[in-house]
Every structure is written in C-alpha cells, then in structure tokens.
Amino acid sequence: MNKINYQKELEKTINGIVKNNEKPKLLLHACCAPCSSYVLEYLSNYFLITVLFYNPNISTKKEYDYRASELKRLIKEMPLVNEVDLEIMEYDDGEFYDIAKGYEECKEGGERCFRCYELRLRKAAKYASEKNFDFFTTTLSISPLKNSEKLNSIGEKLSIEYKIPYLFSDFKKKEGYKRSIELSKEYDSKLQELERLHQISPEDPEVMEQYCEFMEEYLSQGLLEEQIERVQRQRYEQLLEKKLKHQEDLHTCVCMVKNLMKLGDFEKAHEILQIIEKKWHRHEAYWILKVQYCVEQKQGEELKRTLDKMKKEHIYLSSKGREDLALWIDS
Numbered sequence: 597m598n599k600i601n602y603q604k605e606l607e608k609t610i611n612g613i614v615k616n617n618e619k620p621k622l623l624l625h626a627c628c629a630p631c632s633s634y635v636l637e638y639l640s641n642y643f644l645i646t647v648l649f650y651n652p653n654i655s656t657k658k659e660y661d662y663r664a665s666e667l668k669r670l671i672k673e674m675p676l677v678n679e680v681d682l683e684i685m686e687y688d689d690g691e692f693y694d695i696a697k698g699y700e701e702c703k704e705g706g707e708r709c710f711r712c713y714e715l716r717l718r719k720a721a722k723y724a725s726e727k728n729f730d731f732f733t734t735t736l737s738i739s740p741l742k743n744s745e746k747l748n749s750i751g752e753k754l755s756i757e758y759k760i761p762y763l764f765s766d767f768k769k770k771e772g773y774k775r776s777i778e779l780s781k782e783y784d785s786k787l788q789e790l791e792r793l794h795q796i797s798p799e800d801p802e803v804m805e806q807y808c809e810f811m812e813e814y815l816s817q818g819l820l821e822e823q824i825e826r827v828q829r830q831r832y833e834q835l836l837e838k839k840l841k842h843q844e845d846l847h848t849c850v851c852m853v854k855n856l857m858k859l860g861d862f863e864k865a866h867e868i869l870q871i872i873e874k875k876w877h878r879h880e881a882y883w884i885l886k887v888q889y890c891v892e893q894k895q896g897e898e899l900k901r902t903l904d905k906m907k908k909e910h911i912y913l914s915s916k917g918r919e920d921l922a923l924w925i926d927s
Contacts (some may be wrong), residue, residue, distance in 0.1 A: 602737070602748050605764035609731075610642050619644050619678070621732035622763060625720040626665050627651035627736070635735045635767050640676040643731070647671060650685040650719050652692035653712055660687040662822075662840040669816045675736040683723070691715060705743065713742075714750050721762075733763035744768070787814060801842065808835050812851055815858075829859050846876050853885050857892055865889065878909070880917040887921055899924070 613620060622643035626632045632647065639645060649667055653659045664684045671680050671829035695715050699708035717734060733751065737744040744766040751762035797803050803842065811832040811920045815825065836852045849872050856865035869889060872882045883906050903924060912926035 599745065600748070600764075602764045602766040606766070609763060613642050621646070621728075623648055623720055623724035623727070623729045623732040625650060625716055625732070625734040625736070625744055626667060627716070628665040628694065631735045631738050633674070634669060635738055636671070636674060636676060636680060638767070640678050640680060644678055646681040646683060646727075646729070648683050648685065648720050648723055650716055652687075652689050652715065654687075654689065657687045659822075673813065673816050679925060685719065701916045702842050710743070710746055710750070711902055713747055714754075717747070717754055718752050721751075721760060725758040729760065731763040733765050735767065737765055740766040773794055774887040786810060803833070804842075807837055807849070808832075808848070811835060815855075822916055828857065833859065844871065844875070846872065846879065846881060850881050850885060853889070857889065862889070862893055878911060880913050883911050883913075884920050887924055891924075 620643055622639065624632075624635065624639065624645050625648050626635075627650065636645065636647075647667065649664050651660070651663070652672060654663065668682055668684075671682055689878050692712065692715065695711045699706075699711065702708035715734065716736070717732075720732045720734065732755075734747065737747050738744045748762070748764050748766070751764070755762035787810065790803070790810055793800075793803045794807050811828070815828060815832060832855055833852070836848055836855065839848050840852065849868055850922050853865045853868045853872070856862070856868065866889070869882075869885060872879075872885065876882050884901070886902050887899065890896075906925075913925075918925065
C-alpha cells in the first residue's frame with residue numbers, strides 16, 4: 597500500500613483556497629512556541645488562525661503556564677500576514693495520566709504516544725466543531741520524532757466523528773523543520789554579531805542600545821529551551837545593569853523588572869520597581885508592572901490596594917494599557 601504524501605494533500609487544499617479567494621477559519625493545536633513558528637509563518641498566508649494551546653503531558657502547572665505565555669509572546673511578535681488569536685486550555689495533567697494508564701512501559705513512539713496524539717487532537721476537534729471552524733489541525737507533525745502518518749490518521753477519524761474537516765499536513769516536509777530551526781538560527785547569528793561588537797566596544801552607547809533592544813526581541817520569541825533562555829536572561833540582566841549605570845531611563849527600568857520576574861528574582865525586581873515609582877509615579881508603565889508583580893507574587897490584598905489607588909489618583913491608561921490590565925480593571 598502506497599503511503600499518502602500529506603504535504604501534497606495540504607498543498608491541494610491550499611491551492612483550492614487560493615483559487616476560490618477564500619480565507620477559512622483554522623483551529624491550530626499547538627503545545628509550544630518553537631514548534632509553532634514555521635507553521636504559523638506558513639499557514640497564516642492562507643487561513644484565519646486561532647491557536648489552541650493544550651498539552652496535558654507537562655509535569656507542572658508552572659511549566660504549562662510558562663509555555664503558554666511564550667506562545668502568546670511569539671504570536672504577538674511574529675510578523676504574520678493575518679492576525680492570529682490564541683485560546684489556552686486549562687491545565688489538567690490528570691487527562692494524560694488517565695490515557696497513559698497501563699501503557700507506562702511503552703517506548704517513545706509507541707501506543708502511549710498515539711493515545712496522547714488522540715487526546716490532544718480530540719480536544720481540538722471538539723473545540724473546532726463547537727466554535728464552527730472550517731478546519732482543524734496540529735503543529736505536532738513539524739517534529740521528526742512525531743509519526744505524521746498516525747497523526748493524520750487520527751485527525752481523519754476525528755473529522756468524521758465531529759463532522760469538521762481535518763487539514764492534512766506533514767510540516768516537516770519541504771524543509772519545514774529546517775525552517776523552524778532557521779528562525780532560531782537567524783536570531784542566534786545576529787546575537788553573536790552583537791556580542792562581538794560589544795566585546796570590541798563595551799562602552800559604546802549605540803552598540804549597547806542595539807544589543808539590549810535585540811535581546812528584548814530575541815527573548816520574546818519563545819524559541820529557546822528553558823535552560824538556555826535562563827542563561828540568556830542572566831546575560832540580558834548584566835547588560836541592563838550596565839546600561840542603567842550610564843542612565844536611568846524608564847524603558848530600561850521596565851525591561852529590567854520584567855526580566856527579573858522571568859528569572860524569579862522578585863526581591864531585586866521590587867527594588868527597581870521602587871525606583872520607577874519614585875521617578876515615574878504617574879506613568880502607566882509603573883502601574884502595569886506593579887499589577888503584574890502583585891499577580892506573580894500572589895499578593896491579593898496589595899493588588900486590590902494598587903487598583904484602588906490607580907482609580908483614586910486618576911491614572912491615565914492608553915488603549916494598550918487598558919488591554920494589558922483588562923482582566924483586573926474590568927472585574
């Protein structure tokens with residue numbers, strides 16, 4: 597029996613969409629930012645995409661939330677053709693343990709993996725059907741370690757069950773996996789060049805500015821493994837400290853607080869936050885950071901006091917600021 601070329605099946609579907617001048621709604625299941633970069637770059641040319649983040653095979657809620665936030669950041673920062681929405685499913689590792697029970701001894705790539713494929717795709721199919729999407733699919737086939745034939749077979753079965761078309765795909769074909777790596781390497785090569793320039797001219801303010809701006813963008817893409825990201829954030833912290841010694845500007849202070857919170861250094865983040873409060877008390881950036889800090893630290897009473905104080909002092913919020921704080925100021 598001849599194997600189906602799922603990449604060609606995808607191209608046939610896309611050709612039909614282009615020919616009919618359509619922009620179908622696609623629900624794209626994703627479980628992390630790095631696997632999504634190429635798929636979003638490719639499919640956003642042809643579909644109106646909503647990404648569904650769901651991966652119950654993650655050991656802690658903290659890691660789950662971290663991956664979700666990095667995916668959100670990637671979507672926000674990538675220069676995509678059409679706007680992409682994001683839906684984040686609640687964390688429930690019990691769903692994974694339920695389907696894995698009795699298959700604990702299975703090797704990687706065996707039946708336990710296939711059951712996990714179906715768990716994720718079923719969640720996507722159900723959501724897509726309920727929300728009237730035109731197609732559903734997953735980013736999982738970008739990985740050389742994932743069985744694309746099995747993924748598409750499960751997708752086809754669920755498309756019949758939930759009465760919604762599955763978008764056949766094998767994103768690692770046509771050098772899709774290579775492109776996802778290239779997106780990371782493009783940032784890496786630019787990073788190396790800026791590191792070289794900084795070593796040559798460590799006191800050059802223009803080089804320092806470019807280096808810090810790039811690090812801010814680089815870290816926002818969600819393309820790094822957790823340990824590598826931590827190392828880069830520590831380097832970024834050193835750069836920001838050096839920059840602040842020359843000049844204490846608001847943007848650099850804000851970047852420092854955000855980076856320190858990502859590193860889990862809330863004591864130091866609070867110190868910089870106090871500097872911002874003293875110098876830029878009425879600027880929305882301070883209040884947005886203060887709210888985020890309280891949320892991260894689970895300081896419910898302090899959060900309430902901060903929101904009350906914002907209201908009492910008539911702190912102006914831009915449309916972007918209101919969007920950032922919508923969850924708290926609207927509740």
